Amino acid sequence: MNCLEVRIKILQFLFGELTIVELVELHEHLAECAECKVELEAVEILMSGLNCLYDCEPVPPDLKEKIYLKLAEDL
Ligand SMILES: [Zn+2]
Numbered sequence: 777m778n779c780l781e782v783r784i785k786i787l788q789f790l791f792g793e794l795t796i797v798e799l800v801e802l803h804e805h806l807a808e809c810a811e812c813k814v815e816l817e818a819v820e821i822l823m824s825g826l827n828c829l830y831d832c833e834p835v836p837p838d839l840k841e842k843i844y845l846k847l848a849e850d851l
Contacts, residue, residue: 777805782812783847790823791840819843 777785785802788794794802806813826839 777801779805779809779812782806782809783815784844786812786816786819787840787843787847790819 782802782805785794785798789799789802806816822843
């Protein structure tokens, strides 16, 4: 798995969309790649901020799109 795939998997992980196999692969990559680990932490902080903002309401679908686009820009 390359870093780009990992960035996408991190988002899927946060939205609870990963299979066990994908989780293991993600974990293995994060153990070796400091950059992706930092990315995961940044996204987790962002998501916890959003949870406060929306007070446990489901994340709006277009927000997910926006986060994907933002990440794509950073790469
Ligand atoms: Zn990586």
